[in-house]
Amino acid sequence: MSSVPDSSGLVPSRVEFAVFVSGVASMGLEIVAGRQLAPTFGSSVYTWGSIIGVFLAALALGYWIAGRRAARRASTNALAVVLIGAALYVGLLLVLGDPLLQAVEGLSLPPRLAPILPITILFGPPTVLLGFISPYGAELVESKSTGDASGRVYALGTAGSIVGAFATTFLLVPSFGVVGIEFAYGLLLLVTAAVITPRRARATWTGLAIVTVVLLGAFAMTGVGVSLGSDVVYETQTQYQQLRVVDDDGIRTLYLDGVPHSAMDKSDPDRYVFEYTRYFHLSMLAADDVDRVLFVGGGGFSGPKRFVKEYDATVDVVEIDPAVIRTAKEYFDVTESPQLRIHNMDAREYIESTDRTYDVIILDAYRADRAPIHLTTAEFMQSVSNRMDDDGVVVANVISAREGGRSAFYRAQYKTMDRVFPQVYSFPTSTATRVQNIELVATNSPENLTEADFARRNQERAIGIDLSREIDFYQGNVSVGDAPLLTDDFAPVDSLLARQVDTEYVIERTGDNETAATP
Structure with a gap:
């Protein structure tokens, strides 16, 4: 088993740092996936079950592929390339996320299974790549035995997942929208790639620079350059749900996770x-x-x-x-x-x-x-x-x-x-x-x-x-x-x-002229 002798005791090595970040990013993206899909598919048990299932399947696939290749191909440069690839896909996610969700919403898919397709397309590939990190890390980390290396990698990856869960839930979601959180994780992956990329790996550094520009450009297009639309008065991600205020034909409606919750006639x-x-x-x-x-x-x-x-x-x-x-x-x-x-x-x-x-x-x-x-x-x-x-x-x-x-x-x-x-x-x-x-x-x-x-x-x-x-x-x-x-x-x-997921929910509206009772 090859190793990278830059770890000393309890101080994590660069490889171990990459393993930790992969845990942070995978769990953080899993939570933000729920926020991104909620306005289109709701937050039912089927949506969250689909998210969890797809992420676990993608990680398992990444573990399996990387495990077969680790002995021959594991290196700090390979880890950096994987992280850059995951960050590149996050950049694509920023641009393609909403259009894909809108396209899938128009397909005739069983409502209970519909979330699986967009989750797989949007979050499957970067999660597969993040699954490469742990097997490569176990091959590269300095240790006394294979068991010791695996234990350190599993512990660091799990610790990263814990940090990703709490940081996303309690810090990022209340403060930033979906686009901002995804951009933050893409940037984190690129920074980690820069930390572990060998100095002489010119091709990797070139790729890192290109993907950084792509990520910044994608964020500019979605977070700054795209208008909310003339009907959307206000939109934000709260710590509990997506909130949107929409004006339509004189009626102002409050949507929470895509579901109308309240409406006001602006003229009355x-x-x-x-x-x-x-x-x-x-x-x-x-x-x-x-x-x-x-x-x-x-x-x-x-x-x-x-x-x-x-x-x-x-x-x-x-x-x-x-x-x-x-x-x-x-x-x-x-x-x-x-x-x-x-x-x-x-x-x-x-x-x-x-x-x-x-x-x-x-x-x-x-x-x-x-x-x-x-x-x-x-x-x-x-x-x-x-x-x-x-x-x-x-x-x-x-x-x-x-x-x-x-x-x-x-x-x-x-x-x-x-x-x-x-x-x-x-x-x-x-x-x-x-x-x-x-x-x-x-x-x-x-x-x-x-x-x-x-x-x-x-x-x-x-x-x-x-x-x-x-x-x-x-x-x-x-x-x-x-x-x-x-x-x-x-x-x-x-x-x-x-049991009512497959049924359309329609809110009855009142007539234009409401009259009060006179005893």
Whole structure:
């Protein structure tokens, strides 16, 4: 076994440094792959399963090829060439990433398998090359035995992966976009190549210079030279998701990981654009004397803003993503006041730590492809009930189908809430069987409200909005079948949501002219 005698004790050699960097880069690119694909394919278990599977397969292929060649071809120059090749592909990734994702989105591929193709094309080749580093490093590192060399290489590669995971998650993602992170890793690979390239390897140094220019040019084209487009008002990568604000025909929409979350009519900021937000006001028919309201999930704050305007009540909003809060204030006319208070923290942490009680709690933090599992369980619902008055009401905005196999999450959430609250009512927002917003209204009061009760209260109470159409969707009881009870110990939310991946999710929009009820 050849060796490079430039290591001394615990101080890593240049080869060992390259092994460490390969671990940093492979794990960092894996995490950023999830961020790059989320706007197109979502963040479902299928997307992340595809990412993990492709990266492991690519690394395994790189290990296998390099292992067969290491004894004959391993050298510091060969390591440098591999790193330069990986950096070159990262440069291509900067330019070709979004066009390829758009092209694949137009193909007729099974939704569950669709992410595999772009992940393989975009991230497979550089990951295969990064897989070369460890076998070459094991052949080159100075050691007393093959086992000792392998142990050092595995340890350094794993340590690099740990650093890559934490640095990307906690430092890079909150501070830079996908393009910036990919550029940073491409630059890191080139710097590492420069560290280990032999001084007399002129061809390698020439290649290093060329790829450096290519990488800088690619970054300039994507990060600086490409316009966001006339409809995109603002776009960023937050520490939780991709955020985009888009204007279209007078409607401003907030997209999180490519999914519309909130919308505002720029000419009438208080008008509801999405139909499901009107259902939040059903809480005013189920509760009496509403003084305190809590919204879990901010988005564009369309619900909280309307409640502040319509009712003499204080409204608290819990939103975990600080970038969403900043965006709502800048682009969706949100202003904090004594009547509208915003809390930047996890909703369960807030509910279980606050001493405030509420007349109405509205849960609006679910998505079509994922839901915060800890906000779906019976234990969480019990905490919600504990923070509500005796006649308090909770409204959960569930995204699912209303019947059939794709209604699994809806039925499980209904069963879970029904276990905690005396009364639960269901209000789908569409007659279609497709995935839609379904509002679950639950009360602490044992009084059973019929559809006629809701209709009568709609006529009698001045709540600023006519809910006659919404009440027509009333369902007092739901057959949950074999749906599981969601608990902190067992909450298979991902697998339940996975059943609706193949179905289009359509948000019903309100009409252009909304009229309020007059008692």
